[in-house]
Amino acid sequence: MASLQAYALVGVSARPVLVEAHVRPGLPGMSLVGLPGAAVREASERIRSGAASSAMPLPTQRITVNLPPADLPKEGPGFDLPVALAILAASGYLAPEQLRGVGALGEVALDGGVRPVSGVLSCAEAASQAGVSFLLLPLPNLAEAREVAGAVPVGVRCLAEAVRAVRDEGYRLRLHQRGERWLGRRESQPVGLGPRPPDLSDIAGQHAAKRALEVAAAGAHHLLLSGPPGAGKTMLARRLPGLLPSLTRFEAIEVTRIWSVAGGGRSLSGLVRERPFRAPHHTVSRAALVGGGPTPRPGEVSLAHRGVLFLDELPEFSRDALESLRQPLEDGCVVITRRQSACVFPAATTLIAAMNPCPCGFLGHPRRSCTCTAGALAHYNDRLSGPLVDRIDLQVGVPPLEIDALEPAVREATTAEVRARVEGARDFRREREARTASSAPAGDHPTAVERRLCLSPPGRRLLHEAVAAGILGGRGYARTLGVARTLADLTGSWQVREVDVGEALALRVG
Amino acid sequence: VGPVDQGPLCEAGLGLACLAAEGSRVFLARLADGYPTTTLWRGGPRELRGLGVGRGGVAEFLSRRAGVSLGRRRSEIMRHGLTFLPHGCPGYPVELHQLAFPPAGLFVAGSPARLAGALAGPRVTIVGTRTPTPYGLAVASALARAFAEQGVTVVSGLALGIDGRAHESALAAGGSTIAVLGTRPERAYPAGHRQLYERVKGSGGVLSEFPPGFVAAKWTFPWRNRLLAALGDAVFVVEGGPDSGALRTADCALELGREVFAVPGHLDVPAQLGCLRLIYQGAWPVLTAKMAVEDFFRSTRMARGRHRRTAAEVKVADAPAPHGLRVQDGLLSDERPEDHLVARALVGRVCGVDELALATGLSPGEASAACSRLEVQGRAVRAGPGCYMLNI
Numbered sequence: 001m002a003s004l005q006a007y008a009l010v011g012v013s014a015r016p017v018l019v020e021a022h023v024r025p026g027l028p029g030m031s032l033v034g035l036p037g038a039a040v041r042e043a044s045e046r047i048r049s050g051a052a053s054s055a056m057p058l059p060t061q062r063i064t065v066n067l068p069p070a071d072l073p074k075e076g077p078g079f080d081l082p083v084a085l086a087i088l089a090a091s092g093y094l095a096p097e098q099l100r101g102v103g104a105l106g107e108v109a110l111d112g113g114v115r116p117v118s119g120v121l122s123c124a125e126a127a128s129q130a131g132v133s134f135l136l137l138p139l140p141n142l143a144e145a146r147e148v149a150g151a152v153p154v155g156v157r158c159l160a161e162a163v164r165a166v167r168d169e170g171y172r173l174r175l176h177q178r179g180e181r182w183l184g185r186r187e188s189q190p191v192g193l194g195p196r197p198p199d200l201s202d203i204a205g206q207h208a209a210k211r212a213l214e215v216a217a218a219g220a221h222h223l224l225l226s227g228p229p230g231a232g233k234t235m236l237a238r239r240l241p242g243l244l245p246s247l248t249r250f251e252a253i254e255v256t257r258i259w260s261v262a263g264g265g266r267s268l269s270g271l272v273r274e275r276p277f278r279a280p281h282h283t284v285s286r287a288a289l290v291g292g293g294p295t296p297r298p299g300e301v302s303l304a305h306r307g308v309l310f311l312d313e314l315p316e317f318s319r320d321a322l323e324s325l326r327q328p329l330e331d332g333c334v335v336i337t338r339r340q341s342a343c344v345f346p347a348a349t350t351l352i353a354a355m356n357p358c359p360c361g362f363l364g365h366p367r368r369s370c371t372c373t374a375g376a377l378a379h380y381n382d383r384l385s386g387p388l389v390d391r392i393d394l395q396v397g398v399p400p401l402e403i404d405a406l407e408p409a410v411r412e413a414t415t416a417e418v419r420a421r422v423e424g425a426r427d428f429r430r431e432r433e434a435r436t437a438s439s440a441p442a443g444d445h446p447t448a449v450e451r452r453l454c455l456s457p458p459g460r461r462l463l464h465e466a467v468a469a470g471i472l473g474g475r476g477y478a479r480t481l482g483v484a485r486t487l488a489d490l491t492g493s494w495q496v497r498e499v500d501v502g503e504a505l506a507l508r509v510g
Numbered sequence: 511v512g513p514v515d516q517g518p519l520c521e522a523g524l525g526l527a528c529l530a531a532e533g534s535r536v537f538l539a540r541l542a543d544g545y546p547t548t549t550l551w552r553g554g555p556r557e558l559r560g561l562g563v564g565r566g567g568v569a570e571f572l573s574r575r576a577g578v579s580l581g582r583r584r585s586e587i588m589r590h591g592l593t594f595l596p597h598g599c600p601g602y603p604v605e606l607h608q609l610a611f612p613p614a615g616l617f618v619a620g621s622p623a624r625l626a627g628a629l630a631g632p633r634v635t636i637v638g639t640r641t642p643t644p645y646g647l648a649v650a651s652a653l654a655r656a657f658a659e660q661g662v663t664v665v666s667g668l669a670l671g672i673d674g675r676a677h678e679s680a681l682a683a684g685g686s687t688i689a690v691l692g693t694r695p696e697r698a699y700p701a702g703h704r705q706l707y708e709r710v711k712g713s714g715g716v717l718s719e720f721p722p723g724f725v726a727a728k729w730t731f732p733w734r735n736r737l738l739a740a741l742g743d744a745v746f747v748v749e750g751g752p753d754s755g756a757l758r759t760a761d762c763a764l765e766l767g768r769e770v771f772a773v774p775g776h777l778d779v780p781a782q783l784g785c786l787r788l789i790y791q792g793a794w795p796v797l798t799a800k801m802a803v804e805d806f807f808r809s810t811r812m813a814r815g816r817h818r819r820t821a822a823e824v825k826v827a828d829a830p831a832p833h834g835l836r837v838q839d840g841l842l843s844d845e846r847p848e849d850h851l852v853a854r855a856l857v858g859r860v861c862g863v864d865e866l867a868l869a870t871g872l873s874p875g876e877a878s879a880a881c882s883r884l885e886v887q888g889r890a891v892r893a894g895p896g897c898y899m900l901n902i
Contacts, residue, residue: 205864206864207867207874208863208874208896211874211875226894226895357894363641371641378701378702396895396896397862397863397894397896399862399865399897462883466886469886471885498879499876499879500879501879502878502882502883503875503878503879503882505882505885506878506879506892509895
């Protein structure tokens with residue numbers, strides 16, 4: 001009997017699993033036990049062919065493979081390589097004690113090659129925690145695994161290389177050096193999730209909307225853009241990821257973990273360094289938006305973790321899908337509960353929603369009247385009312401562009417300039433919060449919150465007048481105060497001034 | 511008097527109202543000629559033909575009349591908590607007798623006593639398009655508020671847009687308001703106005719000439735407009751396209767000799783062209799809400815005589831100046847320079863923050879802060895996200 005370590009994905013994290021193989025006389029055949037999924041069960045055929053192609057034919061005997069713990073479901077093709085190694089050791093190609101403390105993952109091809117798999121970062125983390133001496137994995141996945149301290153990743157291209165690496169320590173070292181050379185060649189290519197985000201200075205005019213983007217980026221506020229078709233809502237939204245500060249290493253690992261799990265076998269070339277931007281179409285299902293499935297997989301809101309989730313044509317989304325976004329937007333994570341376990345997918349994202357003022361787009365237009373029927377309008381607004389919009393802090397109109405605004409009269413601020421301001425505001429906020437942490441009153445009472453956020457007396461007067469005038473309700477009061485604080489952070493002001501409150505009022509939702 | 515009287519007047523009115531809803535409206539014209547409902551309801555073929563209706567029309571009328579189940583209608587009225595005011599009964603609004611086709615009766619949702627109270631005082635009809643511009647909505651609010659504050663009941667059609675806003679503003683100002691529906695009386699139409707329906711019901715009441723359970727058709731809404739015209743002492747058209755239902759109401763009002771007021775609009779805004787046409791035809795233009803209320807009282811008191819103010823009579827204080835612009839020139843002592851700049855830039859238009867910043871030279875942040883201050887002071891209103899206009 002021989003055994004080694006493999007990894008089962010649970011949500012975005014991995015758990016170590018033992019692979020035990022036993023060969024005994026009997027009718028030739030292979031049985032896999034321990035809750036293997038469909039892809040794991042099919043491993044037997046791939047391994048049999050792959051081993052034969054590598055000049056290590058499997059014995060014509062009874063082979064039993066067990067995957068303890070037996071109550072944890074195992075999914076995906078990543079079990080091919082560990083199962084193959086365990087069987088080869090059990091049938092005498094390897095000494096079983098050489099597999100002690102070895103971890104492996106990878107898909108075996110019929111010609112004996114090893115193909116990349118998804119979720120490598122999480123597996124490498126699990127391997128490092130479990131204290132394996134080295135981790136065998138497909139060469140294309142090496143970049144991800146190397147980001148984890150502790151695990152010693154060895155990239156292999158085929159089953160024969162893997163067997164030799166287990167046997168021979170010197171060969172392992174050579175493979176390691178080959179991996180470093182290979183990564184060095186790849187690092188000359190840019191690392192990212194897609195084409196570079198376009199620049200803010202490409203957009204002429206729309207200063208109010210740009211300002212709202214800046215505020216959303218500085219305070220991580222969710223934003224609603226409303227305006228007629230063709231006004232540039234989508235163009236604006238696409239520029240938000242570039243305004244956010246670059247990912248810290250910790251954030252980058254979080255994002256990479258999700259993308260690696262959801263990547264569907266696509267190998268990432270190292271850590272994701274850019275903030276993700278996800279724009280699901282409005283026909284997206286609930287499960288695709290927040291995650292789900294029999295073995296839970298992350299949805300769009302998790303793929304947009306630490307980045308931007310853009311919902312164009314917000315009222316066209318199904319009510320079910322929109323309702324399901326409430327909890328992730330509030331808690332910054334998605335909890336998916338299954339019979340056997342509950343998965344937590346991180347989902348700290350900035351939401352940008354865009355909508356027309358009405359189905360035809362001209363409601364509230366100063367000169368044109370809207371041609372929508374009353375029923376269509378009521379239906380449209382019905383979609384919006386409710387808890388999702390309560391989570392949105394900012395709303396800004398994107399007016400149709402006048403033709404003279406398209407002429408470049410003034411120099412527009414670039415993404416880099418605005419990002420510098422946003423980073424400044426975030427730094428200032430951290431410093432302010434650290435300094436006021438000891439002296440500020442705790443609790444959610446309005447007076448305590450106002451003192452904690454350093455609301456100036458004139459600002460307080462304006463805010464309270466707005467409540468008295470019926471412009472703000474209770475929820476609107478708290479959201480406006482939060483936005484005003486972000487505006488003050490952007491100018492580096494300790495106090496929330498009257499002008500901040502006034503501008504926040506103009507940006508309120510509703 | 512119970513919700514449904516058992517007397518012959520009520521029986522005839524109810525029967526004829528149901529027949530009229532089914533399409534036999536010709537006979538309503540005979541009510542205007544002075545024939546009581548009982549004659550029409552009880553009359554045989556010979557008497558009916560004597561009214562000048564053709565043989566076919568009478569036969570159809572008689573066969574439909576036989577199909578009306580008054581008992582069922584009465585129980586429906588009771589079940590929905592309505593009151594029926596038949597033609598000829600004391601509670602029936604006298605103004606409706608002026609119509610060429612007076613309704614055979616009115617179904618009332620709400621308190622008959624309150625309705626009687628509202629009908630005893632001055633009333634104004636405020637109507638307009640269902641797809642208004644922000645300007646139209648603001649003017650409707652200002653007019654309804656001004657009338658409500660002077661104790662004038664606001665009559666309108668509960669529709670979306672101008673109508674709904676007129677009811678809401680009258681209620682918000684503590685005034686009384688009456689809605690006239692072109693649909694069944696027991697249910698709000700449009701359904702989105704369910705809450706407003708309940709509030710109007712608690713005020714002057716909701717009226718309809720159609721029986722409970724009646725399914726509205728395209729003709730019922732313009733047909734209802736003659737009641738709107740008749741029930742107001744004057745008709746205000748706030749906004750309406752060149753073939754809007756609001757213009758039909760104005761035409762009915764002219765036929766009845768009511769004064770018509772129209773809110774002047776822009777030449778290039780389709781929703782305001784109808785009003786411009788009315789003004790061209792001689793309707794009173796609305797300059798300010800205050801002046802409109804004064805003109806309303808003058809014109810309704812002055813026995814239909816045309817009375818326009820001379821130029822000298824239009825005092826400076828009455829001059830058209832939006833409420834939001836407190837001074838024409840120069841600064842008030844407590845006013846900030848930015849607020850003044852923004853208020854001036856807002857004159858006569860709905861403006862986004864960007865445009866304001868461009869017009870005033872302020873930064874978008876300062877401009878939006880100034881808008882918020884004006885809004886808190888009640889001098890400006892938000893017409894949309896990041897979009898402001900002066901309060902009228």
